[in-house]
Amino acid sequence: xxxxxxxxxxxxxxxxxxxxxxxxxxxxxxxxxxxxxxxxxxxxxxxxxxxxxxxxxxxxxxxxxxxxxxxxxxxxxxxxxxxxxxxxxxxxxxxxxxxxxxxxxxxxxxxxxxxxxxxxxxxxxxxxxxxxxxxxxxxxxxxxxxxxxxxxxxxxxxxxxxxxxxxxxxxxxxxxxxxxxxxxxxxxxxxxxxxxxxxxxxxxxxxxxxxxxxxxxxxxxxxxxxxxxxxxxxxxxxxxxxxxxxxxxxxxxxxxxxxxxxxxxxxxxxxxxxx
Amino acid sequence: xxxxxxxxxxxxxxxxxxxxxxxxxxxxxxxxxxxxxxxxxxxxxxxxxxxxxxxxxxxxxxxxxxxxxxxxxxxxxxxxxxxxxxxxxxxxxxxxxxxxxxxxxxxxxxxxxxxxxxxxxxxxxxxxxxxxxxxxxxxxxxxxxxxxxxxxxxxxxxxxxxxxxxxxxxxxxxxxxx
Numbered sequence: 001x002x003x004x005x006x007x008x009x010x011x012x013x014x015x016x017x018x019x020x021x022x023x024x025x026x027x028x029x030x031x032x033x034x035x036x037x038x039x040x041x042x043x044x045x046x047x048x049x050x051x052x053x054x055x056x057x058x059x060x061x062x063x064x065x066x067x068x069x070x071x072x073x074x075x076x077x078x079x080x081x082x083x084x085x086x087x088x089x090x091x092x093x094x095x096x097x098x099x100x101x102x103x104x105x106x107x108x109x110x111x112x113x114x115x116x117x118x119x120x121x122x123x124x125x126x127x128x129x130x131x132x133x134x135x136x137x138x139x140x141x142x143x144x145x146x147x148x149x150x151x152x153x154x155x156x157x158x159x160x161x162x163x164x165x166x167x168x169x170x171x172x173x174x175x176x177x178x179x180x181x182x183x184x185x186x187x188x189x190x191x192x193x194x195x196x197x198x199x200x201x202x203x204x205x206x207x208x209x210x211x212x213x214x215x216x217x218x219x220x221x222x223x224x225x226x227x228x229x230x231x232x233x234x235x236x237x238x239x240x241x242x243x244x245x246x247x248x249x250x251x252x253x254x255x256x257x258x259x260x261x262x263x264x265x266x267x268x269x270x271x272x273x274x275x
Numbered sequence: 276x277x278x279x280x281x282x283x284x285x286x287x288x289x290x291x292x293x294x295x296x297x298x299x300x301x302x303x304x305x306x307x308x309x310x311x312x313x314x315x316x317x318x319x320x321x322x323x324x325x326x327x328x329x330x331x332x333x334x335x336x337x338x339x340x341x342x343x344x345x346x347x348x349x350x351x352x353x354x355x356x357x358x359x360x361x362x363x364x365x366x367x368x369x370x371x372x373x374x375x376x377x378x379x380x381x382x383x384x385x386x387x388x389x390x391x392x393x394x395x396x397x398x399x400x401x402x403x404x405x406x407x408x409x410x411x412x413x414x415x416x417x418x419x420x421x422x423x424x425x426x427x428x429x430x431x432x433x434x435x436x437x438x439x440x441x442x443x444x445x446x447x448x449x450x451x452x453x
Contacts, residue, residue, distance in 0.1 A: 015313055021410050022399035024317070025418050031310050032350035035285070038310050045309045049326065053312075054304055056330040061297070061337050 006030060006037045015044050086168050100131055100173055104180035124181070126229045129198035130222040132173040133205040136166045137218030140209070162206070170202055193243075196250040201225055203257035210264070285349035293340035300340075304333055307353050314354070315361060318419070318429070324364060331360040351420075358419050362428055401451040409444040412437055 006014075006027055013019045014027045031038055070087035074080065104127070140162070174195065181194075201221050208217035281288070281302040291299035308329055315325045335356050343352055405413075415426035416437070423441070427434045 017317065020399075020403040021414060022402040024414075025402075028314055028418060031314075032354060033348050035306065038306060038350070041313060042305075042309045045312050050304075050308055050312075053308065053326050053330050054301070054333075056326075057300075057304065057333045057337075060330070060334045061300070 004030070005034065006040065008040065011037075011040050011044075015041070086164060097172065097176070100135065101176050101180070103127065103131065104177055122229070122233055125194050126226050128177040128181070128194035129201045130218075130225060131177065132170040132198050133201040133218045133221055135169040135173045136202055137205055137209070137214045139165050139169050140214050166202065166206060170199070174198060193247065196247050196254065197225070200250040200253040200257070203254050203261065207257045207260050286345065289336075289340055289343055289349050289352075290345075292337060293343070300333065300337055303336065303349070303353075307350060308333070310350075311353065311357050315357060318358075319361060319365070328357060328361045328364055331364070332357040335360060355420060358421060359425075362421075362425055366428060398448070398452065401448050404451070405444060405447060409440050409447070412440040413444050416441060 010019070010023065010027065014024065019027070031041065067087055070083050073083035073086060078086070104124075177194065177198070205214070205218045205221050208221065211217075212220075279302075281298075283291070283299070283302070285303070285306065288299040288303050292303065311332065312325060312329055315328055316322070319325055319328075332353065336353060339356075343349075402410075402413075411430055412426060412432075415421050415429055416423060419426075419429075421429060423437045424434050426432075427437045430437070
Protein backbone atom coordinates (compact mmCIF):
# COMPACT_ATOMS: atom_id res chain seq x y z
CA UNK A 1 0.00 0.00 0.00
CA UNK A 2 1.27 3.44 -0.85
CA UNK A 3 1.70 6.26 1.60
CA UNK A 4 -1.02 8.22 -0.01
CA UNK A 5 -4.16 8.64 2.10
CA UNK A 6 -7.39 10.40 1.42
CA UNK A 7 -7.83 13.76 3.06
CA UNK A 8 -11.09 14.90 4.53
CA UNK A 9 -11.87 17.33 1.77
CA UNK A 10 -11.60 14.63 -0.85
CA UNK A 11 -13.77 12.33 1.20
CA UNK A 12 -16.43 14.98 1.46
CA UNK A 13 -16.31 15.63 -2.26
CA UNK A 14 -16.32 11.92 -3.04
CA UNK A 15 -19.41 11.39 -0.95
CA UNK A 16 -21.20 14.28 -2.54
CA UNK A 17 -20.36 13.00 -6.01
CA UNK A 18 -18.46 16.06 -7.09
CA UNK A 19 -15.23 14.42 -8.17
CA UNK A 20 -14.04 13.16 -11.53
CA UNK A 21 -13.87 9.48 -12.19
CA UNK A 22 -10.13 9.19 -11.79
CA UNK A 23 -10.45 10.44 -8.23
CA UNK A 24 -13.36 8.10 -7.63
CA UNK A 25 -11.22 5.26 -8.85
CA UNK A 26 -8.34 6.14 -6.55
CA UNK A 27 -10.50 6.71 -3.53
CA UNK A 28 -12.46 3.52 -3.93
CA UNK A 29 -9.48 1.34 -4.60
CA UNK A 30 -7.72 2.87 -1.61
CA UNK A 31 -10.69 2.44 0.71
CA UNK A 32 -10.81 -1.27 0.04
CA UNK A 33 -7.35 -1.58 1.53
CA UNK A 34 -7.02 1.13 4.18
CA UNK A 35 -8.89 0.82 7.51
CA UNK A 36 -7.88 4.28 8.62
CA UNK A 37 -9.47 6.02 5.71
CA UNK A 38 -12.51 3.75 5.93
CA UNK A 39 -13.04 4.96 9.46
CA UNK A 40 -13.21 8.48 8.05
CA UNK A 41 -16.17 7.44 5.97
CA UNK A 42 -18.06 5.90 8.89
CA UNK A 43 -19.70 9.07 10.25
CA UNK A 44 -20.99 10.03 6.81
CA UNK A 45 -23.81 7.50 6.73
CA UNK A 46 -26.70 8.08 9.16
CA UNK A 47 -26.52 5.85 12.20
CA UNK A 48 -30.22 5.06 12.07
CA UNK A 49 -29.96 3.82 8.54
CA UNK A 50 -27.02 1.59 9.40
CA UNK A 51 -28.81 0.21 12.43
CA UNK A 52 -31.94 -0.49 10.45
CA UNK A 53 -30.08 -2.42 7.80
CA UNK A 54 -28.17 -4.31 10.48
CA UNK A 55 -31.48 -5.23 12.10
CA UNK A 56 -32.53 -6.79 8.83
CA UNK A 57 -29.27 -8.73 8.62
CA UNK A 58 -29.74 -10.06 12.14
CA UNK A 59 -33.26 -11.18 11.38
CA UNK A 60 -32.21 -13.16 8.38
CA UNK A 61 -29.10 -14.57 9.95
CA UNK A 62 -31.00 -15.70 13.01
CA UNK A 63 -34.03 -16.97 11.16
CA UNK A 64 -34.93 -20.52 12.06
CA UNK A 65 -34.74 -23.21 9.46
CA UNK A 66 -37.91 -23.52 7.46
CA UNK A 67 -40.07 -26.57 7.77
CA UNK A 68 -40.29 -29.14 5.01
CA UNK A 69 -43.60 -27.96 3.63
CA UNK A 70 -42.50 -24.39 3.41
CA UNK A 71 -39.29 -25.31 1.67
CA UNK A 72 -41.20 -27.42 -0.84
CA UNK A 73 -43.60 -24.59 -1.50
CA UNK A 74 -40.79 -22.14 -2.01
CA UNK A 75 -39.16 -24.55 -4.44
CA UNK A 76 -42.42 -24.52 -6.36
CA UNK A 77 -41.96 -20.75 -6.60
CA UNK A 78 -44.88 -19.95 -4.35
CA UNK A 79 -44.37 -16.40 -3.04
CA UNK A 80 -42.79 -16.18 0.39
CA UNK A 81 -45.77 -14.84 2.30
CA UNK A 82 -48.22 -17.30 0.79
CA UNK A 83 -45.85 -20.16 1.53
CA UNK A 84 -45.59 -19.12 5.14
CA UNK A 85 -49.34 -18.80 5.61
CA UNK A 86 -49.96 -22.12 3.94
CA UNK A 87 -47.28 -23.91 5.89
CA UNK A 88 -48.82 -22.93 9.20
CA UNK A 89 -52.25 -24.21 8.27
CA UNK A 90 -53.01 -26.47 11.16
CA UNK A 91 -54.46 -29.12 8.93
CA UNK A 92 -51.34 -29.34 6.85
CA UNK A 93 -49.40 -30.37 9.88
CA UNK A 94 -48.16 -33.84 10.50
CA UNK A 95 -50.58 -34.58 13.31
CA UNK A 96 -53.65 -33.82 11.31
CA UNK A 97 -52.40 -35.53 8.18
CA UNK A 98 -51.58 -38.63 10.18
CA UNK A 99 -55.03 -38.61 11.70
CA UNK A 100 -56.66 -38.30 8.32
CA UNK A 101 -54.53 -41.02 6.81
CA UNK A 102 -55.19 -43.23 9.80
CA UNK A 103 -58.93 -42.77 9.51
CA UNK A 104 -58.93 -43.56 5.83
CA UNK A 105 -56.56 -46.47 6.15
CA UNK A 106 -58.65 -47.87 8.94
CA UNK A 107 -61.72 -47.68 6.80
CA UNK A 108 -59.97 -49.34 3.88
CA UNK A 109 -58.47 -52.09 5.99
CA UNK A 110 -61.82 -52.71 7.61
CA UNK A 111 -63.16 -53.15 4.14
CA UNK A 112 -60.58 -55.74 3.19
CA UNK A 113 -60.77 -57.66 6.39
CA UNK A 114 -64.45 -57.72 7.03
CA UNK A 115 -65.31 -59.42 3.79
CA UNK A 116 -68.57 -57.56 3.66
CA UNK A 117 -67.05 -55.34 1.11
CA UNK A 118 -70.20 -53.45 0.42
CA UNK A 119 -70.68 -52.26 3.94
CA UNK A 120 -67.06 -51.30 4.22
CA UNK A 121 -67.11 -49.50 0.92
CA UNK A 122 -70.13 -47.62 2.17
CA UNK A 123 -68.20 -46.56 5.20
CA UNK A 124 -65.29 -45.44 3.09
CA UNK A 125 -67.40 -43.54 0.64
CA UNK A 126 -69.25 -41.79 3.41
CA UNK A 127 -66.10 -40.85 5.19
CA UNK A 128 -63.94 -39.75 2.28
CA UNK A 129 -65.91 -36.67 1.18
CA UNK A 130 -66.33 -35.46 4.73
CA UNK A 131 -62.65 -35.36 5.54
CA UNK A 132 -61.61 -32.49 3.24
CA UNK A 133 -64.51 -30.43 4.58
CA UNK A 134 -63.45 -31.20 8.11
CA UNK A 135 -59.88 -30.35 7.24
CA UNK A 136 -60.82 -26.98 5.83
CA UNK A 137 -63.01 -26.24 8.83
CA UNK A 138 -60.26 -27.07 11.25
CA UNK A 139 -57.82 -25.01 9.21
CA UNK A 140 -59.80 -21.89 9.90
CA UNK A 141 -61.21 -22.54 13.28
CA UNK A 142 -60.07 -19.95 15.70
CA UNK A 143 -59.20 -22.45 18.36
CA UNK A 144 -56.94 -24.44 16.10
CA UNK A 145 -55.41 -21.87 13.84
CA UNK A 146 -52.37 -20.29 15.48
CA UNK A 147 -52.24 -17.58 12.87
CA UNK A 148 -55.87 -16.57 13.08
CA UNK A 149 -55.14 -13.05 14.26
CA UNK A 150 -52.26 -12.65 11.87
CA UNK A 151 -54.40 -13.83 9.00
CA UNK A 152 -57.03 -11.23 9.85
CA UNK A 153 -54.49 -8.47 9.89
CA UNK A 154 -52.69 -9.59 6.76
CA UNK A 155 -52.83 -7.14 3.89
CA UNK A 156 -53.65 -9.81 1.37
CA UNK A 157 -57.24 -10.56 0.67
CA UNK A 158 -58.99 -12.83 3.15
CA UNK A 159 -60.74 -14.49 0.32
CA UNK A 160 -57.51 -15.33 -1.44
CA UNK A 161 -56.11 -16.85 1.73
CA UNK A 162 -59.32 -18.82 2.16
CA UNK A 163 -59.11 -20.24 -1.33
CA UNK A 164 -55.42 -21.02 -1.10
CA UNK A 165 -55.74 -22.83 2.18
CA UNK A 166 -58.87 -24.70 1.22
CA UNK A 167 -57.30 -25.76 -2.02
CA UNK A 168 -54.17 -26.96 -0.28
CA UNK A 169 -56.07 -28.86 2.37
CA UNK A 170 -58.50 -30.37 -0.10
CA UNK A 171 -55.74 -31.45 -2.42
CA UNK A 172 -53.76 -33.10 0.33
CA UNK A 173 -56.74 -34.82 1.88
CA UNK A 174 -58.02 -36.04 -1.45
CA UNK A 175 -54.61 -37.43 -2.23
CA UNK A 176 -54.63 -39.35 1.01
CA UNK A 177 -58.10 -40.64 0.27
CA UNK A 178 -57.03 -41.65 -3.21
CA UNK A 179 -54.14 -43.68 -1.89
CA UNK A 180 -56.31 -45.28 0.76
CA UNK A 181 -58.91 -46.03 -1.87
CA UNK A 182 -56.44 -48.21 -3.70
CA UNK A 183 -56.67 -50.58 -0.80
CA UNK A 184 -60.37 -51.15 -1.17
CA UNK A 185 -61.43 -54.58 -2.36
CA UNK A 186 -63.80 -53.32 -4.98
CA UNK A 187 -61.60 -51.48 -7.37
CA UNK A 188 -64.26 -50.13 -9.60
CA UNK A 189 -65.08 -46.65 -10.64
CA UNK A 190 -67.19 -46.33 -7.52
CA UNK A 191 -64.13 -45.91 -5.42
CA UNK A 192 -63.29 -42.64 -7.13
CA UNK A 193 -66.86 -41.48 -6.92
CA UNK A 194 -66.23 -39.67 -3.67
CA UNK A 195 -64.23 -36.92 -5.34
CA UNK A 196 -67.04 -34.73 -6.62
CA UNK A 197 -69.07 -35.11 -3.44
CA UNK A 198 -65.92 -34.15 -1.53
CA UNK A 199 -65.64 -30.93 -3.48
CA UNK A 200 -69.33 -30.31 -3.03
CA UNK A 201 -69.19 -30.79 0.72
CA UNK A 202 -66.12 -28.61 1.08
CA UNK A 203 -67.49 -25.72 -0.90
CA UNK A 204 -70.84 -26.02 0.85
CA UNK A 205 -69.04 -25.83 4.19
CA UNK A 206 -67.31 -22.67 3.11
CA UNK A 207 -70.59 -21.11 2.03
CA UNK A 208 -72.31 -21.99 5.27
CA UNK A 209 -69.33 -20.75 7.24
CA UNK A 210 -70.38 -17.24 6.33
CA UNK A 211 -73.31 -17.50 8.64
CA UNK A 212 -72.41 -19.99 11.31
CA UNK A 213 -69.23 -21.16 12.96
CA UNK A 214 -67.13 -23.08 10.48
CA UNK A 215 -66.94 -26.18 12.69
CA UNK A 216 -70.71 -26.34 12.98
CA UNK A 217 -70.97 -25.81 9.26
CA UNK A 218 -68.67 -28.74 8.57
CA UNK A 219 -70.44 -30.87 11.15
CA UNK A 220 -73.89 -30.22 9.76
CA UNK A 221 -72.80 -30.72 6.17
CA UNK A 222 -71.01 -33.93 7.08
CA UNK A 223 -73.94 -35.13 9.11
CA UNK A 224 -76.38 -34.37 6.36
CA UNK A 225 -74.20 -36.23 3.89
CA UNK A 226 -73.99 -39.29 6.14
CA UNK A 227 -77.76 -39.32 6.55
CA UNK A 228 -78.31 -39.00 2.81
CA UNK A 229 -75.91 -41.80 1.96
CA UNK A 230 -77.17 -44.18 4.60
CA UNK A 231 -80.83 -43.60 3.88
CA UNK A 232 -80.40 -44.03 0.16
CA UNK A 233 -78.44 -47.22 0.75
CA UNK A 234 -81.04 -48.56 3.11
CA UNK A 235 -83.84 -47.76 0.72
CA UNK A 236 -82.37 -48.86 -2.57
CA UNK A 237 -79.50 -51.11 -1.50
CA UNK A 238 -77.16 -49.32 -3.83
CA UNK A 239 -75.06 -46.26 -3.74
CA UNK A 240 -77.54 -44.21 -5.64
CA UNK A 241 -76.10 -41.06 -4.22
CA UNK A 242 -72.82 -41.88 -5.82
CA UNK A 243 -74.25 -42.84 -9.17
CA UNK A 244 -74.38 -40.67 -12.23
CA UNK A 245 -77.18 -38.45 -11.01
CA UNK A 246 -75.47 -38.08 -7.67
CA UNK A 247 -72.27 -36.94 -9.37
CA UNK A 248 -74.11 -34.41 -11.44
CA UNK A 249 -75.86 -33.11 -8.34
CA UNK A 250 -72.52 -32.85 -6.54
CA UNK A 251 -71.05 -30.96 -9.47
CA UNK A 252 -73.99 -28.57 -9.45
CA UNK A 253 -73.68 -27.95 -5.73
CA UNK A 254 -69.96 -27.27 -6.13
CA UNK A 255 -70.49 -24.87 -8.99
CA UNK A 256 -73.24 -22.93 -7.23
CA UNK A 257 -71.27 -22.75 -3.99
CA UNK A 258 -68.18 -21.46 -5.74
CA UNK A 259 -70.22 -18.82 -7.55
CA UNK A 260 -71.75 -17.71 -4.27
CA UNK A 261 -68.32 -17.58 -2.66
CA UNK A 262 -66.78 -15.52 -5.41
CA UNK A 263 -69.65 -13.13 -5.78
CA UNK A 264 -69.87 -12.47 -2.09
CA UNK A 265 -66.20 -12.60 -1.24
CA UNK A 266 -66.09 -9.42 0.75
CA UNK A 267 -68.02 -11.04 3.51
CA UNK A 268 -65.09 -13.11 4.67
CA UNK A 269 -63.26 -10.58 6.71
CA UNK A 270 -64.87 -11.25 10.05
CA UNK A 271 -66.99 -14.28 9.78
CA UNK A 272 -64.72 -17.18 9.08
CA UNK A 273 -63.24 -18.90 12.08
CA UNK A 274 -66.13 -18.24 14.36
CA UNK A 275 -66.96 -15.10 16.26
CA UNK B 276 -23.04 0.28 17.80
CA UNK B 277 -19.97 2.16 16.82
CA UNK B 278 -18.69 2.30 20.34
CA UNK B 279 -17.08 -1.02 20.85
CA UNK B 280 -13.57 -1.56 19.72
CA UNK B 281 -12.29 -4.79 18.39
CA UNK B 282 -8.59 -5.22 17.95
CA UNK B 283 -8.85 -8.12 15.56
CA UNK B 284 -7.86 -7.64 11.97
CA UNK B 285 -10.39 -8.00 9.18
CA UNK B 286 -9.15 -11.42 8.20
CA UNK B 287 -9.33 -12.63 11.78
CA UNK B 288 -12.86 -11.32 11.99
CA UNK B 289 -13.82 -13.09 8.80
CA UNK B 290 -12.37 -16.35 10.03
CA UNK B 291 -14.29 -15.94 13.27
CA UNK B 292 -17.47 -15.24 11.30
CA UNK B 293 -16.96 -18.46 9.39
CA UNK B 294 -16.93 -20.21 12.76
CA UNK B 295 -20.25 -18.65 13.68
CA UNK B 296 -19.13 -15.67 15.74
CA UNK B 297 -21.88 -13.11 15.39
CA UNK B 298 -20.00 -10.32 17.10
CA UNK B 299 -17.28 -10.72 14.49
CA UNK B 300 -19.90 -10.23 11.77
CA UNK B 301 -21.17 -7.17 13.58
CA UNK B 302 -17.67 -5.72 13.74
CA UNK B 303 -17.18 -6.34 10.05
CA UNK B 304 -20.46 -4.59 9.43
CA UNK B 305 -19.39 -1.59 11.51
CA UNK B 306 -16.16 -1.33 9.57
CA UNK B 307 -17.37 -2.00 6.05
CA UNK B 308 -21.04 -1.16 5.73
CA UNK B 309 -20.55 2.62 5.54
CA UNK B 310 -18.16 2.66 2.60
CA UNK B 311 -20.12 -0.10 0.90
CA UNK B 312 -23.28 1.97 1.15
CA UNK B 313 -21.58 5.05 -0.24
CA UNK B 314 -19.93 3.17 -3.05
CA UNK B 315 -23.14 1.38 -4.01
CA UNK B 316 -25.05 4.65 -3.89
CA UNK B 317 -22.76 5.88 -6.63
CA UNK B 318 -23.89 2.98 -8.80
CA UNK B 319 -27.55 3.09 -7.93
CA UNK B 320 -29.64 6.09 -7.05
CA UNK B 321 -32.39 4.12 -5.33
CA UNK B 322 -31.71 4.39 -1.62
CA UNK B 323 -33.96 1.58 -0.47
CA UNK B 324 -32.45 -0.71 -3.08
CA UNK B 325 -28.97 0.12 -1.82
CA UNK B 326 -30.11 -0.70 1.72
CA UNK B 327 -31.45 -4.04 0.58
CA UNK B 328 -28.24 -4.80 -1.28
CA UNK B 329 -26.11 -4.02 1.77
CA UNK B 330 -28.35 -6.27 3.82
CA UNK B 331 -28.07 -9.03 1.22
CA UNK B 332 -24.31 -8.59 1.18
CA UNK B 333 -23.78 -9.09 4.89
CA UNK B 334 -26.17 -12.02 5.03
CA UNK B 335 -24.10 -13.51 2.23
CA UNK B 336 -20.91 -12.72 4.13
CA UNK B 337 -22.31 -14.69 7.05
CA UNK B 338 -23.25 -17.61 4.88
CA UNK B 339 -20.15 -17.86 2.74
CA UNK B 340 -17.42 -16.65 5.10
CA UNK B 341 -16.00 -20.13 4.89
CA UNK B 342 -15.30 -19.69 1.23
CA UNK B 343 -12.89 -16.81 1.60
CA UNK B 344 -9.51 -17.84 0.33
CA UNK B 345 -7.70 -16.04 3.11
CA UNK B 346 -5.66 -13.99 0.68
CA UNK B 347 -6.19 -10.43 -0.39
CA UNK B 348 -8.19 -7.68 1.17
CA UNK B 349 -11.40 -8.46 2.98
CA UNK B 350 -12.76 -5.17 1.70
CA UNK B 351 -12.26 -6.27 -1.89
CA UNK B 352 -13.98 -9.58 -1.15
CA UNK B 353 -16.92 -7.79 0.39
CA UNK B 354 -17.14 -5.44 -2.57
CA UNK B 355 -17.21 -8.43 -4.91
CA UNK B 356 -20.18 -9.82 -3.02
CA UNK B 357 -21.84 -6.43 -2.86
CA UNK B 358 -21.67 -5.64 -6.54
CA UNK B 359 -23.01 -9.07 -7.48
CA UNK B 360 -25.88 -8.69 -5.02
CA UNK B 361 -26.60 -5.37 -6.70
CA UNK B 362 -26.67 -7.06 -10.07
CA UNK B 363 -29.01 -9.69 -8.67
CA UNK B 364 -31.45 -7.14 -7.35
CA UNK B 365 -31.38 -5.09 -10.50
CA UNK B 366 -32.04 -8.16 -12.56
CA UNK B 367 -35.15 -8.92 -10.58
CA UNK B 368 -36.58 -5.49 -11.03
CA UNK B 369 -37.11 -3.86 -14.39
CA UNK B 370 -35.05 -1.06 -13.03
CA UNK B 371 -33.21 1.11 -15.52
CA UNK B 372 -31.82 3.44 -12.91
CA UNK B 373 -28.11 3.72 -12.51
CA UNK B 374 -26.28 6.77 -11.31
CA UNK B 375 -22.88 6.75 -12.92
CA UNK B 376 -22.48 10.29 -11.78
CA UNK B 377 -22.44 13.59 -13.52
CA UNK B 378 -18.91 13.32 -14.81
CA UNK B 379 -18.34 12.36 -18.36
CA UNK B 380 -14.87 11.23 -17.81
CA UNK B 381 -13.92 8.02 -19.42
CA UNK B 382 -11.66 5.71 -17.56
CA UNK B 383 -9.44 3.53 -19.63
CA UNK B 384 -8.61 -0.01 -18.74
CA UNK B 385 -5.64 0.92 -16.59
CA UNK B 386 -4.37 -1.39 -13.91
CA UNK B 387 -5.38 -0.81 -10.32
CA UNK B 388 -1.91 0.26 -9.19
CA UNK B 389 -1.88 2.88 -11.87
CA UNK B 390 -5.20 4.20 -10.70
CA UNK B 391 -3.91 4.70 -7.20
CA UNK B 392 -2.71 8.27 -6.92
CA UNK B 393 -3.55 8.84 -10.52
CA UNK B 394 -5.34 12.14 -10.08
CA UNK B 395 -2.12 14.03 -10.47
CA UNK B 396 -0.92 12.18 -13.52
CA UNK B 397 -1.56 12.55 -17.19
CA UNK B 398 -3.50 9.36 -17.21
CA UNK B 399 -5.93 10.77 -14.73
CA UNK B 400 -6.57 13.75 -16.91
CA UNK B 401 -7.10 11.61 -19.94
CA UNK B 402 -9.46 9.42 -18.01
CA UNK B 403 -11.41 12.38 -16.88
CA UNK B 404 -11.78 13.59 -20.40
CA UNK B 405 -13.49 10.58 -21.90
CA UNK B 406 -17.14 10.57 -22.85
CA UNK B 407 -19.88 9.30 -20.46
CA UNK B 408 -20.59 6.00 -22.14
CA UNK B 409 -16.96 5.02 -22.27
CA UNK B 410 -16.48 6.07 -18.70
CA UNK B 411 -19.42 4.11 -17.41
CA UNK B 412 -18.15 0.98 -19.08
CA UNK B 413 -14.66 1.36 -17.71
CA UNK B 414 -15.95 2.05 -14.23
CA UNK B 415 -18.02 -1.08 -14.28
CA UNK B 416 -15.30 -3.37 -15.58
CA UNK B 417 -12.11 -1.95 -14.12
CA UNK B 418 -13.25 -0.38 -10.87
CA UNK B 419 -16.05 -2.68 -9.94
CA UNK B 420 -14.41 -5.81 -11.19
CA UNK B 421 -17.32 -7.03 -13.28
CA UNK B 422 -17.03 -9.16 -16.38
CA UNK B 423 -18.14 -7.61 -19.66
CA UNK B 424 -21.33 -9.62 -19.45
CA UNK B 425 -22.12 -8.44 -15.94
CA UNK B 426 -21.25 -4.89 -16.89
CA UNK B 427 -23.71 -5.19 -19.74
CA UNK B 428 -26.42 -6.27 -17.32
CA UNK B 429 -25.64 -3.46 -14.93
CA UNK B 430 -25.69 -0.77 -17.59
CA UNK B 431 -28.46 -2.29 -19.66
CA UNK B 432 -26.24 -2.80 -22.69
CA UNK B 433 -25.54 -5.82 -24.84
CA UNK B 434 -22.18 -7.47 -24.20
CA UNK B 435 -20.90 -6.58 -27.65
CA UNK B 436 -21.45 -2.90 -27.01
CA UNK B 437 -19.56 -3.12 -23.74
CA UNK B 438 -16.59 -4.72 -25.45
CA UNK B 439 -16.61 -2.19 -28.28
CA UNK B 440 -16.67 0.72 -25.88
CA UNK B 441 -13.87 -0.71 -23.81
CA UNK B 442 -11.73 -1.03 -26.90
CA UNK B 443 -12.58 2.46 -28.00
CA UNK B 444 -11.69 3.80 -24.59
CA UNK B 445 -8.33 2.05 -24.77
CA UNK B 446 -7.68 3.50 -28.20
CA UNK B 447 -8.57 7.03 -27.17
CA UNK B 448 -6.39 6.85 -24.12
CA UNK B 449 -3.47 5.42 -26.05
CA UNK B 450 -3.74 8.26 -28.54
CA UNK B 451 -3.94 10.88 -25.83
CA UNK B 452 -0.95 9.60 -24.01
CA UNK B 453 1.29 9.17 -26.99
